[in-house]
Amino acid sequence: MLRKLIAIITSLKLTIICLVAAMVLIFAGTISQVHLGIWEAQQRYFQSFFVWWPPEGRGFQIPIFPGGHLIGAVLLVNLIAAHAKRFQWAWRKLGIHLTHAGLIIMLAGGLFTDLFAVESHMRLTQGDTKNYSEDPRRMELAVINTTDPELDQVTAIPEAVLRRGGTIEHKSLPFRIAVRHYYQNSRLRMVDEPGVTLQPIANQGPGAQVIVEPVPRATGVNDRDLVSVALEIIPAKSAPLGTWLVSEALDVPQTFSCDGRTWQLVMRPARYYKPYSVTLQKFTHERYLGTEIPKNFASKITLIDPDRLVNRNVLVYMNHPLRYRGETYYQAGFEKDDRTSILQVVRNPSFIAPYVACIVVAAGLLLQFGYHLIAFSRRRGPVAA
């Protein structure tokens, strides 16, 4: 049994199957971008262990094809196992070993980047200070206990948890949150607008005067879904307080009292808090003289980290990111008033893997071909005059 398993995971056939599956997956994933958009297609086909059918809904789903993560992981296992099985130490094979090791590092690095890298944005207008970045593609419901005059206690519930529906309980909350309606993409309209026939799904806060219309998923590269959710707040010891509508489009805070404390509900882009702060001192947008062609974008920021006694100015510009505490800040965008800068914040624990992999593979190939070249020239002997 074990021998059979080893034979399978070390076989060249498995490599071929994985490569063919990867080709099919890339083809299907590329075609699906027409309807799903690039972001959703990446999530469903490449950044998943399986492609599921049916893709939508909370009901029964079956895996119909291996996803990018699974194919990559099996390829990696296959490569390691096959190499280990056939491994024979000899100096003349050092080049081959190094080349394989480089490929393993490359594959493992790619997989780890997909699994563990986090990308977010920090949007700063000149003078702004922030200690968090946001992921505009991923929403969260922030339930904030604002009772303390100094500190807010935030319970951040990811959109993925809301999407599952049901009732949410957490030890930090003296109430349960029942998800009554979930809209992946929606449009909000005032209930008294002409032509509106739907009824509000909330009975508390401004959502009680708003209706929610479901609309198809956003598929453009720069389009985003407007997630809206109706939530019922159910205290542990009393009757439900009512149903609130939360949506990024509702920018008025929604407050209620429960258990003698004051709470706020906010739907917002998921936040990643940092133990340091970043202040934008100046954003520069230079153009070539007499034209509107951009020449340079730069953000002068002040980095303050009380734990490490850091207080310094940094200039972030194209191809010159700031690397700090495992995160990299790139100059990613700006707003048209030329006063607001958008920095892309990337946390990628395996960012070094492609560099190491390239060096190891290059060294391996040089050794292998160098060894053959020397052996060949020795066999050939001196050239007759």
Next chain:
Amino acid sequence: MRNWGIKGAALSVAALVAMLLGACDRDDQQIKVYRVAKAPLEETPPAAEASMPTNASSPNADAPAAPPSAQRPQIQWDVPSGWSSAPASAMRYASFAAEKNGEKADISVVTFPGDGGSDADNINRWRQQVGLGPVDSVDALIVPQHAGALHFSTVDMAGPTARVLAGWTRQNGRAWFFKLTGPPRVVEQEKSNFAAFLQSVHL
């Protein structure tokens, strides 16, 4: 040879299981709790089309403006000089920004059908925004102001780092809220402009 095969297989399977376990514990599936300092007043991010990636070829190309909605409730006002229009979000009727000495104040116009909530709830919510505690009775905070035929209720509340001036009126089954928020110094400088703005409102 056989030992190497078994070791290799075991190593590979262990690596795969570790990755699968790691993937199951992803951050985006977990409820997180943290304590943070009170959030400063935050402005609403503008719509996506107002921002440009730095690799765009023509950063000054104007984004198409949203067509004016014929169904919007009608209101008129005079925008004070020095105020600039800011992108209105879905729930804001209009937004403006005023800037003095590098400090920025946010002016919002929000409208709701009905009464838009009780004065006590609204005022206490604004008090929280500027870092003040709630009060039981808000009557003493409200100052009436007349603008032609309109009757406004106004409040002026200053917290440690932010101040809010708000005026609201209820007309024809609809509530209108006008709010100026920002650092205390710039709000003080914009106070007369805000009063003039309220005076200029016609419904």
